[in-house]
Amino acid sequence: MKPFAFAQATDVDGVLSLLAAEGARPVAGGTNLLDLMKAGVTPAGGMAPSLLIDINALQGLDQVEEFEGGLRLGALARNADTAYHALVRDRYPLLSSAILAGASPQLRNMATNGGNLLQRTRCVYFYDVGTPCNKREPGTGCPAKNGINRQLAILGTSEQCIATHPSDMCVALRALDATVHVRSAGGERKIPFAEFHRLPGDRPEIDATLQPGELITHITLPDAARFVGHSAYIKVRDRLSYAFALVSVAAALELDGGTIRAARIALGGVAHKPWRVEEAEEQLVGKTAGESAFEAAADRILQGARGYGQNDFKLTLAKNAIVQALTTAVRGTAHAKGE
Ligand SMILES: Cc1cc2nc3c(=O)[nH]c(=O)nc-3n(C[C@H](O)[C@H](O)[C@H](O)COP(=O)(O)OP(=O)(O)OC[C@H]3O[C@@H](n4cnc5c(N)ncnc54)[C@H](O)[C@@H]3O)c2cc1C
Numbered sequence: 001m002k003p004f005a006f007a008q009a010t011d012v013d014g015v016l017s018l019l020a021a022e023g024a025r026p027v028a029g030g031t032n033l034l035d036l037m038k039a040g041v042t043p044a045g046g047m048a049p050s051l052l053i054d055i056n057a058l059q060g061l062d063q064v065e066e067f068e069g070g071l072r073l074g075a076l077a078r079n080a081d082t083a084y085h086a087l088v089r090d091r092y093p094l095l096s097s098a099i100l101a102g103a104s105p106q107l108r109n110m111a112t113n114g115g116n117l118l119q120r121t122r123c124v125y126f127y128d129v130g131t132p133c134n135k136r137e138p139g140t141g142c143p144a145k146n147g148i149n150r151q152l153a154i155l156g157t158s159e160q161c162i163a164t165h166p167s168d169m170c171v172a173l174r175a176l177d178a179t180v181h182v183r184s185a186g187g188e189r190k191i192p193f194a195e196f197h198r199l200p201g202d203r204p205e206i207d208a209t210l211q212p213g214e215l216i217t218h219i220t221l222p223d224a225a226r227f228v229g230h231s232a233y234i235k236v237r238d239r240l241s242y243a244f245a246l247v248s249v250a251a252a253l254e255l256d257g258g259t260i261r262a263a264r265i266a267l268g269g270v271a272h273k274p275w276r277v278e279e280a281e282e283q284l285v286g287k288t289a290g291e292s293a294f295e296a297a298a299d300r301i302l303q304g305a306r307g308y309g310q311n312d313f314k315l316t317l318a319k320n321a322i323v324q325a326l327t328t329a330v331r332g333t334a335h336a337k338g339e
């Protein structure tokens, strides 16, 4: 492992001044960053920091609380504490389900909300430092396009990279219109969730629009009461637990009897960012909730999708998963049914 300096800070201003140093990077739960450092993965984007700043002692960033009619999730709140918090379970069951579909109980006890957003792809070549990879080392190539790509993207890919973003939590946050709040020495900034992660384009080494020197302080969610009764998170994976999504779907519906008044659908495991096509949601408004409307929405969401060989099956799988998630949402959220 590359040698690094270690610092701890107890207030945000202290972290921000340390973050200004070249090669500085915050560590929260460490469940992704430390793995990468130990494996000697030294990608562009500072994953081999020369200064590691422990932010776990920051006060006030580990809370989950009401905020302007919605919810505020501290960046340092653990994934498990977030998923099991009464406000999340009662008012945002979709988010709770998505978090609990990820990783393992031990990992969720350590992983933080801020770190979850910035976890890196699980493409095997990214972790194998003996192979080329444009995301780890720009300009070296993308062996995944004609290689091991079963887990990888079918939407929004580029010549440079076909990686996926591996988070479950982020899929629900995208469906629920979250906002990421960040601070830097220059002040505060709000990033709509749709703009937080990016597509690979010709800069696959950059996953997110967070700038150097910026710290995520919290994530906010607008009120989602109208979706509480009808939401579902479906995750299709190779093992029932402790596996990343091949395809996942966060679906939420507002229903008026059998008629759809509003829909939210986001996909994981299919692109470099959580994938959402708002035209497909608008197309559902006023329609009878049922298979034909859901299949048409799925076709719209998957317009332009393509496989790379091993992951061709995702084209059919994603369509079926969207229909299944919407059908499950119609039946009613487990929580809303008192289960
Ligand atoms: C075996 C295994 C299985 C897993 N399975 C899943 C799964 O199925 N689904 C899933 O969603 N996830 C899964 N994960 C990933 C896990 O959820 C993430 O590793 C975790 O959420 C990262 O959070 P952390 O706090 O540990 O981040 P860290 O490892 O501490 O940090 C990750 C990145 O975020 C940055 N960072 C952290 N906090 C902040 C902040 N406040 N502001 C700015 N930058 C910050 C760090 O600098 C680093 O770049 C798995 C992980 C492992 C090891």
Ligand code: SF4
Residues within 6 Å of the ligand: 121, 123, 124, 125, 126, 132, 133, 134, 135, 136, 141, 142, 143, 144, 145, 152, 160, 161, 162, 163, 204
């Ligand atoms: S898909 Fe992206 S992460 Fe995987 S090898 Fe290609 S460039 Fe690297």
